[in-house]
Amino acid sequence: MKKFSFRNLLRDFSDFLIFFLTIGFVVSCCMMLFLNVLANTMHLSFTSDNIEAAAKITFLNVLIITVIFKTVDAVRRKITVERPVRIITQTAEKIMNGDFSVRIRPMHGADVDGFNRIAEAINAMATELSGVETLRSDFIANVSHEMKTPLSVMQNYGKLLQTPDLSEEKRVEYAQAITDASVRLSDMMTNILKLNRLENQQIYPNLTAFDLGEQLCESLLQYESVWERKNMEIETDIAENVFVFADAELLSLVWNNLFSNAFKFTDDGGKVSLTLSADAEYASVRIADTGCGMTAEVGAHIFEKFYQGDASRATQGNGLGLALVKRVVDIMQGEIIVESAVGIGTAFTVRIRRGSHDVEEIR
């Protein structure tokens, strides 16, 4: 609402004066023209008294018309402009102060279409901000929760290490537990940072042409000690010379996470298989295991941050792996499909564009 001040009063008065003078000038010109035509056609002559009386009446008429018009206009402005502006400003101030639950109700009346459009945009912004706020607080709650477990492991084993006359065997065991917990903590922090950078688009894909089959083999070989220890079978069917034009580092993040899960969720003696196929436009990678599988309910949440479906293996991860995988696949405008059956196994299929034109050139 407009505040009362001398300056505002002066401005209102000068507005009024300009309007009054304009109307007065136009009406006087019209009057003079009219009287001139009347005098000529009817052969009348006006005395200065007649003209003075007419001028006074015209002045009064113009004054009354101007006052009425300005008053009606002020009331109209109050209802159709100042009120919506006040509602919108107050709502924006509440949003600025962190109240994302406020919404502007549709306004009715003439000339409010523009304001209703602004209101819709502000409502959409508040909805978006409240979603982001929920995600942020969920994220902080999850991070704090996930940090507590390794930290309390480190505290407990740290205290145990202070026990006098500790055997060498126990000392090594406790020190190992502390190291494992700190590795877990640092892995989690690394993943959170990567995810944060990916979500904020701070990572710009660094595109190069490379042999996807070779990259997949390198990634799989990192788990050689695991499959040997767990006596697992490995099956591969890798198409040759599948070059892609993509960000190698980001893609290796995808394969590492998918292999790590395949080996983690498959018991001793199981099988992990890798298939790479391609056509001119797309490359398709399938990483399948004969592990524990998952229910449809679990499958629906696996790409959410911090979601862990299998509580018994929760200590071996932090529920960020597949969130990272999904983000990378989205950035590459690819797609990821999961098929799974409890007790039978799981297969992830990732389809990415090969960027074939550029690859052909580089090859």
Ligand code: ADP
């Ligand atoms: P983490 O492996 O750290 O628990 P992820 O984000 O990598 O987190 O995976 C989320 C969840 O998806 C896992 O906790 C698990 O329940 C399910 N999952 C992922 N991969 C597999 C798989 N190969 N077999 C069975 N379940 C899986």
